[in-house]
Amino acid sequence: MASSRLEINFIRLLSRCESIASEKRVETEWRLEKYVGALEEMLVALRKSPSKPTVEVMTDYTRKVDFLKGLLEAEKLSGTEKALANQFLAPGRTPTIANERMPVSKTVHMQTKARCTGEMRNELLGTGLSNKGNLETDLRNRRGLVLDERQSAAELDAVLQHHHNLQEKLAEDMLNLARNLKNNTLVAQNIIKQDNQTLTQSMRQAQLRI
Template identity: 65%
Template sequence: MAPAVGVGHRPLGMAASRLELNLVRLLCRCEAMAAEKRDPDEWRLEKYVGALEDMLQALKAQSSKPTSEVINEYSRKVEFLKGMLQAEKLTSSSEKALANQFLAPGRVPTTAKERVPATKTVHLQSRARYAGEMRSELLGKNISGEPELDVRKRMVSEPRPVDEKQSAAELDLVLQRHQDLQEKLAEEMLGLARSLKTNTLAAQTVIKKDNQTLSHSLKMADQNLEKLKTESERLEQHTQKSVNWLLWAMLIIVCFIFVSMILFIRIMPKLK
């Protein structure tokens, strides 16, 4: 059966490109390989995931690329496969389990015959496998199930029920430590959240006061500007009024001098 291109998000009447078809086929192949049990020296899946990244970048650069939801789903699945390969390279089972928890599998099946996304199935299988490995390590066994040297010594020196009880106690102690650590981290995160909330409220109060001060300053500046305009108009009117009075006074003085000169000439006798 051909893959359901666009994982259910492609609009009707919109055909898939050849590059997208190849990407979906290779993605289905990678999901199938990830679900199978592989040898530690298996290298093909890593090469296939690298090819998926190149094809995804080329698909994003195409002019007739699919919708953003389809691109995001492809990217989500490719990043999941890449993160799963990186988690498998870790040495400790606890580190693998922790890295596996942060992986985000695909939300939509890749092919039409899938009811549950293949990446989600792979995620659940890897989580169960890493949990089993952690339990085996905590019980004093390696991945292949062979007893370690110190466990052999305890088995020789002590009865088996005591050894099982001690292993169970050690497992409970480790789990309790992990739980205490998680509670401590949760308390620290809660304290940081409270501190951030307090700082945010304080900053909000300061900003509100600054806004009020700025508004008052703007209002005072507008009032001062209005007063300045009023005083300027009054000064201009006063200046114009003073100039008019001075002009009339000078005209009156000139006229008075002119009339006085004429009268002086008429009254005084002429020189012989």
């Protein structure tokens, strides 16, 4: 069945939204939120259209729009909350346009998870990148004083102990993070399994009606 004009416009806007989502956006970026709102309206119209796509295609369209909506909501959070929210996002399973080697939403999901993990790591450490740089500089400076024989043995011990404590805290936080991500992955797998069951049932019902 040939795509309707409404579906063609929907696909074009969806592809544009995914492209914007894959870019590094500034806080004043407003287009994505506005475009996703328009996508939702077009998706509702597409469901009511006499020439609407198959159940499988509509399910993937809905999944991609929900992913973009979830992405916008997650961006309003910070640190750990943002990382956990991104774990529950379900990207599209098929390319939106023909020249995609893999679904753009999957690429966006991986980029977002990597960025959120970095932000969460900084939050767990209790420092920003600049403070981290200051800490490293401070350690180097103190070690330099030892080489110049201007720092006492007690001060050196304090620096080494501080560095050791920092490493232990990071290791403990990352272990807790790994446990949380494992639990969230199991939950996400169950959700995907339920989605597959629902899709299978819908396809069977659609075949019975034919």
